[in-house]
Amino acid sequence: MDVRYTADLARLKLTDQEVARFQQQFGDILKLVDTLTKLDVEGVEPTAHPAPVLDIMREDEVEVNLMKDRVLENAPDSALNQIRVPKVVDA
Secondary structure: HHHHHHHHHHOOOOHHHHHHHHHHHHHHHHHHHHHHOOOOOOOOOOOOOOOOOOOOOOOOOOOOOOOOOHHHOOOOEEOOOEEEEOOOOOO
């Protein structure tokens, strides 16, 4: 793997020492991947997650919200039932 090329793509400035260290680390990672590709997985069912993914949801609770009229009364400027704010983006 060309560490300098990859670093340039990511706009990273690496020292020669960092390049050498990352070259070694990437090599080690690729060896591990090569080991994994050689494993016999015959009969093993593919999975996306090794453990079940559970969504824990809470019950919705009705809360008292701000009333539109009260919010608009406290706004420094409003128009058409909306709070008017200064322009922040030039088109």
